[in-house]
Amino acid sequence: MQGIPNLGEELLKTKVVANRLRNMQKFCDSASNCSADLFVRNDNSPNSFNNYSDLARFVKSLLKAVEILHATGYAHGDLKIEVSFIFRSE
């Protein structure tokens, strides 16, 4: 399928990311607390959405990721803020 990344490679990448984040989650009491730490919305936080256009860009990126996943015939089955992570480009 043209333009669709290799799912296996993508899953390997996400596994690495998930392992790194699991270490962070050791400091959390529960998944909901973790999400609170990861998605603090204020101007000083590197992961914050400072404005609506920031949020729109992130949501569009999230939708694109799921669109690609669904186009390959797979579904995630457990999407929630705790499994989606924000990365800033350099």
Added chain:
Amino acid sequence: MSTEKTAIIADFGTGGNKSSIKRFNKSAFPFNMMPPEYILDVNLKSDLESHDRFALGVMILNYLYFPCIFSMNGHDPVNRLRWARKVYQVHGIVKLSNGVNVNSKLAATGLQPVDEKKSDWDPVKNVKRLLKCSVKGKRDDGLDALFVDLALKLMDVEPSKRLSAQQAGLHKVFTNI
């Protein structure tokens, strides 16, 4: 300096064929993203893809109003029913396309009926009313309304009517901001 934010999704443990019709283990599943048709037996066909679509809608509401989230946490069966009621209430929908009356189903559980949508229905006010805390800070009502519209279309109570991720990417929220 402008920065691009990119989403990466992890934890595919419950993933599978998008067309699979999966009856989740309700005691183990984190039902804060569980579509209501899995909880209240309303006899509507649902699959993993429509489940993802629903979850995306809830996620958008959570990002929009964070830390006042829309989700409900916990595995208590009563909380699970309350969550299903909350989803029908956010839409103000009582009667489903297959004739099932949500309030009749809720009555059997002892929960309050859902208020049906009226002509003066304001989706943003209704969503805010159902959040876990009151939203503080300066908001743009027009932009909130666009995000809420997208979220609710992804969270449609009829699984077959939920926007696909591709359709959602073309929503007017992305051209108006």
